[in-house]
Amino acid sequence: MPEKSDQKRDYRDTVFLPKTDFPMKAGLPQKEPGIQARWEEQGLYERIRESRAGREKFILHDGPPYANGDIHVGHALNHVLKDMVVRTQTLLGKDAPYVPGWDCHGLPIEWKVEELYRKKKRSKNEVSPKEFRAECRAYAQKWVDVQREQLKRLGIGGRWDKPYLTMRPEAEADIVRELHKFAETGQLYRGAKPVMWSPVEETALADAEVEYQDLTDSPQIDVAFEITESPIEELVGAYAVVWTTTPWTIPVNQALAYGPEVDYALYRIEALYDLEGEDQKAFSAALKSVFPLDLAKVLIAQDRESEFHERLREMLEGLSVPGFEEVRLLHLVLDEEPVPSTGAAGPYPSFKGSELAGTFARHPMHHLGGFYAKPRPLLAGDFVTTDSGTGLVHMSPDHGEDDFELCRANGIDPVFAVESDGRYRDDWLWLGADDKDEDGKERRRAVINKPFNAPEGPICSDLREAGALLSASADYAHSYPHSWRSKAKVIYRCTPQWFIGMDGKLDHLDGASLRETAMGEIERVRFVPEKGRRRIGAMVGDRPDWLISRQRAWGVPLALFVHRETGELLVDAEVNARIQSAIRADGIDAWEEARAGEFLGEGRNPDDYEMVSDILDVWFDSGSTHAFVLESDEWPELQSPADLYLEGSDQHRGWFQSSLLESCGTRGRAPYETVLTHGFTMDSAGKKMSKSLGNTVDPLKVMETYGADIIRLWALSVDFTEDHRIGDEILKGVGDQYRRLRNTFRYLLGALGGFDHDAEAIDPAEMPELERYVLHLLAVLDAKLRRAVDDFDFNAYTRALVDFANEDLSAFFFDVRKDRLYCDDPEGLARRSYRTTLDILFQALVRYAAPVLVFTAEEVWGTRFPDRDSIHLQEWHPIPADWRNDDLAARWDKLRDLREDVNEAIEPLRREKTIRSSLEADVVVPADAVPEGFSDADLAELFITASVTRGQAIAVSRTDDSKCGRCWRLLPEVAEDGDLCGRCESVVAEMDEVA
Template sequence: MADTPSPDQTPPDRTPVAPRDYKDTVFLPKTGFPMKAGLPQKEPVIQAKWEADDLYGQTRTAREGREKFILHDGPPYANGDMHIGHALNHVLKDTVVRTQTLLGKDAPYVPGWDCHGLPIEWKVEELYRKKKRNKKDVPADEFRAECRAYAAKWVDVQRDQLKRLGIGGRWDKPYLTMRPEAEGAIVAELHKFAETGQLYRGAKPVMWSPVEETALADAEVEYQDLTDSPQIDVAFEIVESPITELVGAYAVIWTTTPWTIPVNQALAYGPEIEYALIEASFYAPQNGASPGNGSMDFRLLVAKSLQDEFLKRNSGDEVSVQVSELWSGKGSDLAGTIVRHPMHHLGGFYAKPRPLLAGDFVTTDSGTGIVHMSPDHGEDDFDLCKANGIDPVFAVMGDGRYRDDWLWLGGDDERRRSVINKPFNAPDGPICSDLRDAGALLSASADYSHSYPHSWRSKAKVVYRCTPQWFIAIDEKLEHICPKSPEDRSWESEGGAVDPSEEGRDGSQSLRQTALSEIERVRFIPEKGRNRLRSMVEGRPDWLISRQRAWGVPLALFVHRETGELLVDRDVNQRIQAAITEGTVDAWEASRASEFLGPDRNPDDYEMVTDILDVWFDSGSTHAFVLESDEWPELSSPADLYLEGSDQHRGWFQSSLLESCGTRGRAPYNEVLTHGFTMDSKGFKMSKSLGNTVNPLKVMEQYGADIIRLWALSVDYTEDHRIGDEILKGVGDQYRRLRNTFRYLLGALDGFVGDLSDETPIPELEVYILSLLAQLDANLRRAVDDYDFNTYTRLLVDFCNEDLSAFFFDIRKDRLYCDGPDAPERRAYRQVLDILFHALVRYAAPVLVYTAEEVWQTRYPQDGEQGGSVHLLEWPDIPQVTVDTDRWAKLRALRERANEAIEPLRRDKTIRSSLEADVTVPESAIPEGVSDAMLAELFIAASVTRTQGGDVTVTRTSDHKCGRCWRLLPDVSANGALCDRCDDVVTSLDNAGVAA
């Protein structure tokens, strides 16, 4: 016995042998797919290949004849580089198109650009100003050519930037509103409104920019808070009244726009407001002014509820004012009262008496309860004066100055300047100075705080200015669009008209009513978009469609010089449309008037309208010349979806709705999806002046387009959302986890051939994972239906991280690495991995367009049996399996408890990994039919035993470590020896002369 060696001694008759390295017998994943993405370098190569292979054309061919899904692109302006909001918008659109394509639908995407209008014209003018060149000295066609070239340049720039972002579409033929075919079609849409009697010319106050010298749409106006606006109280002497006490007294108005006083034509009172005629025994107006040029004996008419506020504003805190009331009564008692303008001594316009009129809009929120009326400069003023036979006088010109012949402040005097110029409009400016000299100015200060409209483009203040403009009436009946009688089939021959029998339309609705009805039919995501659009349509005035600019589609109309009547002649209109379609908007010129009018009319009798169309009419008409055009046969009308930012409820969503309802009796879309605005990481609005903008072009250079896409689809884009360096780093971490998932799948499936027979039993864990995949599949489909890409992306990321990497892959790596190549369990695992791969690469393709392509091409090169783009694939078919979800919920919860119990021992280095742990778990926590061996496999532990207690406990195992699989098992005789499983595998490999 003395000669018998101990287990750790070498027998005396054998040469010592070094322990065997079993690395070449372990089946580690093999793949050429790198963990380091290198997206900025790889993505342009992939994008170039898509273009060379005509991936868009391949997709159209693959989906030909399938159910269509049409997302109509809202045209961005072609006037600058892509910004982060632009990027988010197009990623969302692209994801919609790709997910619908993945579902098997024919979902084409034709991108477009808005090329007319003030934003582009303003940029060209800026270039002129730098060269000290005056636009008015340049021929109109030359100027338009420069605008066209400027827009074309930026179309090309933005197109390349969007392609780089991975946006797929018909880039070889986008739609442009400046294409002559589009310009002709826009004119045709205008003529439809003219021919159906919805178009009229009228003089109304509109938002006007003296800087740009044009009317502005609501969407072109932004509001800024001002703290130094003027506020003045002005006295109008009462010269006639059925109330004798009022004659010789003063009706007092309050205004924050002194520049409107020179155009005053009336005063307004509230019929139900209580008024009082007061007399002050002591009164000291600011600035030394008082009615009657300093007389202390005067009487003032103001609203009773505003009396104290008025006296304080006019006397100051230091002056004690004693007031006696001479008369009081309701506003309705003031009917028939007449005042005279403070500048009546100038004669002419100012000598005319000013009536007091009842106005329901008058309130006692501030001021004096009496409002001065200038029909040139206010909607309420215009409507009330018009109802009482008072017309506007058009005193203010396009550049914001009073016209030359105006009695007060007109002519060439140095005081003649823009009415909203601060020195001109200030308390010490010419208007207030003249009112003070006339003894009519009670108070004047520059400390009023309020929100005031500004031009979105020039940032300058705008004014309400009454000018002749063209409008579309929105409260006229639309019998001409939808015939009243369902038996009348004329709608069938009217392009785009709606069957009157559909949805209860009988033609008796107005444009406003039709639009409101359609708003109720359309689906809105999020739902609050419906209320926003509805409220805007409910309260909007007639649609102002004319602009006084040069770059745009002309209102190609003729008006009779004597009668002012609009010429409505379909033959004339068709000649105009054909000319513009052939020769661009430059065809609308005076020299061709005879050609357009034809031989039966004298061109001297007609005026050619020189205004251009509001650019919102252009973009609102895109459904007509894009979706209904033969140029893009893959499209159809109406669109399934319009998708833009929330500001488009007052812009493109609304203009498209009104245009289509006015010409076709229906909305051009079935669904409207709205996204919020991108803020900086602290939640502040991005601004170049603040230096907090995020440039998507630089992000792509640094991180890659897929990172921007993942960010865009990870935020709740239906609300305002954030971006910044730290946020992008977090997105990068998410990306790496997803990439690592695909890298693992590619490596684990190296050389895999799916030959698992139907009779081969699938282990319970694999069945459970397939059930989770089926659940994921259903949830992703639901997210696609709801356009909920935030949920879509989160579900995908969480499944890869929590269900696969941290659970399934972690548990099954032992079988993958160490089971024999033909072991049924290993083959079953790889079969499920294959199913996962084909599902996940498809799910990820709309999000990570470049990475998914790289993944697919790594496994299936272009020349392979399954070669081709991942973006040609369809939604995967997922095996439908049934599992006891409660059972697996308990098992996963138990696994978490085991991990929590193991972790302290790992931290204090009692054990180095869970493989060294003996885990004891309470019997009551174990589902029925689960073996200890299965639990040990789930926990990745050495062993599991049961206890009647309630706690999970862990000790270090005394078993030895297998030299190949590193598991610590009872059947391992000593550290470094093999377990039974590994011994069988190694023997088989050695006999076959095969290494892993």
């Protein structure tokens, strides 16, 4: 024993404290770009491909973001999830390449280029289509380059030097090739149908390009059509009343529809008043100004009586005429006096809608002649219900799907009265350019403008003057379609368009239709979450034929010829091959009139054929990416079908669906084996992000402030399958999570300083129980993480990793074993076992963390192994099956529970300052709470207390023992504070001897 003196020796230099250059402060915004630059310099992505060559493949096919503007937080979430998939599959040893791509054609880019023109006071009509497309191409390329750097900054690994772009000539040629496959298999046709049309963008829209907004101020009107002919004699001279929320469609009405099984009845409208003489004349004049059909007979469905009456009442209650009382409906009992209505169907004569067959009415504007002079038939429509309106529906085949189909079945064709800008034709009889209002202004208006449809607008005014307007208001609340790009209202408009049929029986699909084939694949494909199957199944099951044509300039042409005389589509494989070859060489500019003869070849006169001028819907572009990316020789590392498509849940109606239909129509199968969807990112209050609300979160700024690894940790910590949140407080919480993980790695690096695996490692079978228990926990974690990877459950993956680091390691294992690390003999079994376990933990944890914290994991790995290859070249650390020991775990789980109880019992003494730390506590624990095989000394080490004895219940008191001057434990063997315990005395003596 060292000789005592009054001056106690300072033993701090004999304690084996962790030492590392790995900083506690991350400095991610400054550090990450340098790491990214090194990866590029080293060609890391290519080296990963080389290291996995010949392995089992896992192909995630990238859904193309749109090349327009900086990335937003949705982009960040989406690409971090994709990167997590690719990196975890790579970690498992698979060959998981990632080829990013961009959607480059379409209206938003055209708009942006047109905006630039307008700023220069130019019109796109002043330049050639070729020049205009060149500017669109340059604009798209600019944003491809910008977004590429922003995504790389997020740590997304991929073939950034060779992404796929829908505007590359090779891609454009392959998209045309896919179009020609539909033509050659008889799935493509041109037809005039009402489609969603944007008057602002002047093009047809696909369902996926339409979003619905709630409106509270839409117009609703009741319009009377005088019945001129009917097998029910009493109806002649009465008025069939229709209700509509689109007054602008009345000018193109061509029929009325009734429900065959609906009960209809005649009513008389009566205005009650108590007036005489001049007052009565004044009242009549006032009444006629808003309600011209006093005492008219009307035909409506019985179930709609009360609501119709309420609309009449609201219409008339604005009359400020003394003596006016109310308006009422009277059931019209045939050949008898009318009976007051009770608001419910009663014992009054009525008839089924089917009895209305053969009934005709005339248009309210019949006096204009021409189009309006033709009688309007009442037709049976199965779609007519009594949920709203009057039970009679006005039919405009130009502006409604049901209208179009019913009218077509009865020989009534659309008239194409509304032009591409949403205005009536100049020559339209009722609302033509020569029709002036009282101020001399033209009444021709854009049909969806509020003034045009308002109760006081030209349509309602003319109907009122014609004695046909029964009610009109602007307070109807409903959901209305808008363009998701321009946010402007859209209309149904009948125009000639190109469609892919959904229900025709196809030889190349063994007699199945495209719809049937797609529905079969939906049943086969795996959907994560499962609700995605129901969502896309409902959409595909009910969708109309696929509208693929657009009337714009920037896009892949519908490179087709139609015979001018017969209207027949030219289907010739040799012609198609020449078109594809030309576009592959010269891009979409090759599709021009001057080359028609070249494409048609000998034997056909170009004058006999029309070159289709429409372009393809961009959803057809992106839906074809599986064909020109996964099946292309340009990316031999890919293969088809893809293992996974991963996008937001909105893509069930977008890319998932267009890809499914395109692949099923040409290959008879889906282009993917699994579909994974994520929800939308909301602000911290759960509200949708909007620039106007000022609640957006910019991922670029987040990276500037916190670093890319923080936004990655956020993206992989939320339940991304549902809508989720982000905000400053949320990011601060993620930052705290990150710091705890970083400190775990910092501790491991420091504790493993100088560790020589070959010289120091201990076989796990020879380790103390605690180390073997922690290896069991690691094996459990490993299984959880593998399962999470298989399930794409990255929230569970990240949570399990963080919880293990915080709860099992930092708060438990590291805490218990720090005394052994700091003070035990370096050559002793206990310390070597601990450090061997830390080495195993390090090797596993840094790999587990690498797909989540791509930059931090590289920094951690490089700090310990500066001469080794990147962590991202490593594979999943092997965990032997025999490390799993449930019996051992049960013993230690019980001890950990007891440890928690002891810590709770110590805490009051600490608050009261009776003790300063648990090392000063003598603890009594229930004897039956301790598993067999643990000594009191073992328990004191586990609880980090001075001593532990056994009794009936937990009790804590301050120890009277003295504190070792080196390990600070209070032990009976220490004579007085500052002296050494036996263990420390032995270790110091050996150190002194070596020194």
